Amino acid sequence: GDFLKCQAMALEAIGATEFLARQQAELAEGRHIGLGIANGLKGTGRGPFESGMVRIGRSGKVLVATGAMPMGQGTKTLLAQICAAELGLEAGDVEVVAGDTDAIPMGLGGFASRQTVTAGSSVHLAAGEVRTKVLTMAAHLLEAAAEDLELAGGEIRVKGAPGLSVGLREVAEAASGVPGYALPPGVEPGLESSVNFMPTGLAYSNSVHAAEVEVDIETGDVTIRRYLVVSDCGRRVNPMMVDGQVRGGVVHGIGNGLFEWMGYDDDGQPLTTNFADYLLPSATDVPAIELAYNETPSPLNPLGVKGVGESGTVPAAAAIASSIEDALRNLGVRIDEVPV
Numbered sequence: 001g002d003f004l005k006c007q008a009m010a011l012e013a014i015g016a017t018e019f020l021a022r023q024q025a026e027l028a029e030g031r032h033i034g035l036g037i038a039n040g041l042k043g044t045g046r047g048p049f050e051s052g053m054v055r056i057g058r059s060g061k062v063l064v065a066t067g068a069m070p071m072g073q074g075t076k077t078l079l080a081q082i083c084a085a086e087l088g089l090e091a092g093d094v095e096v097v098a099g100d101t102d103a104i105p106m107g108l109g110g111f112a113s114r115q116t117v118t119a120g121s122s123v124h125l126a127a128g129e130v131r132t133k134v135l136t137m138a139a140h141l142l143e144a145a146a147e148d149l150e151l152a153g154g155e156i157r158v159k160g161a162p163g164l165s166v167g168l169r170e171v172a173e174a175a176s177g178v179p180g181y182a183l184p185p186g187v188e189p190g191l192e193s194s195v196n197f198m199p200t201g202l203a204y205s206n207s208v209h210a211a212e213v214e215v216d217i218e219t220g221d222v223t224i225r226r227y228l229v230v231s232d233c234g235r236r237v238n239p240m241m242v243d244g245q246v247r248g249g250v251v252h253g254i255g256n257g258l259f260e261w262m263g264y265d266d267d268g269q270p271l272t273t274n275f276a277d278y279l280l281p282s283a284t285d286v287p288a289i290e291l292a293y294n295e296t297p298s299p300l301n302p303l304g305v306k307g308v309g310e311s312g313t314v315p316a317a318a319a320i321a322s323s324i325e326d327a328l329r330n331l332g333v334r335i336d337e338v339p340v
Helices: 003-014 016-028 075-087 115-142 168-176 239-259 316-327
Strands: 032-044 050-056 062-066 094-098 149-152 155-158 161-167 191-197 203-215 222-232 289-293
Touching: 003 016, 003 032, 003 203, 003 222, 003 289, 016 032, 032 316, 050 075, 050 115, 050 168, 062 075, 062 115, 075 094, 075 115, 115 149, 115 155, 115 161, 115 168, 115 191, 155 168, 161 168, 168 191, 203 239, 203 316, 222 239, 222 316, 239 289, 239 316
Parallel strands: 062 094, 222 289
Antiparallel strands: 032 203, 050 062, 050 191, 149 155, 155 161, 203 222
8 A cells, every 4th residue: 555645645635734824814713623634554355265156057147156245335236246347247237146055155254344355356256267168168159269259248259250249148058068969178067166265464455534623612512624535445346335435434433533432330331322322423413525545456366455344434533533632732632532
């Protein structure tokens, strides 16, 4: 990761150079504003492995199975995308079955930031092996060299000769075999591959958070004026889902920094037992969260990806606490615990 570049991007985007003058001008008008910066680092892609199987049935339908378990972060969508990219299909052409031992016997489920690194790499590699099988079988059917073929739109075509093609279904039927007839030399039965990718080390993602706040010194109320994140999660398979995960993480982080306190009395009994006492950030507490990316592909997996789930959360409380301290620097306030 290029940590210094991420921080430089964040400082420029938030306007750090001009902030001090603006802070002094607003203080002269009785408003206390502050700027806080925090850097976060997160090890992602924990092993020891995750399973991925890709199969093209006789009908030409594509199935992906994995032991990875989706938890709302879009795992099925990204695995469909990764498989489809290898086979020249649309993500909607790929069915994904996740966390089901009826479909695949091994897998470690869903936890941490690991699904894209581990399951994504397994599916990517498995789909690549199936692609090779498809091209080998299609080369026999079309009487062409495999290197002269391309996959697109459910067909295998001879490059530069769009009229020479064969459908994925026909290839799958041929690879499934005909009773009494031999398969072509070098062709294995079926279009299926299973891979259990085992990472050799954690893929570290990083992010820089910059928060501008205003503090009402009469009430203690904190308003987040701006919130910016520069994130490096390596290659973004689905940029829209990455945006959603980072923004969702920031909302959790705002809760960590400002509201979510679990209190106990002297006997150890919880005091904050409902959402009237245990406060969560609401729509009025969350600003428009600005996002930027510095993609540094990881060398530790074939997709070049890193986990993204925690990059919105890890530095948030520190950035918020720092911004509040900065807003109250003329009063000598120090913050040593969160939530504020």
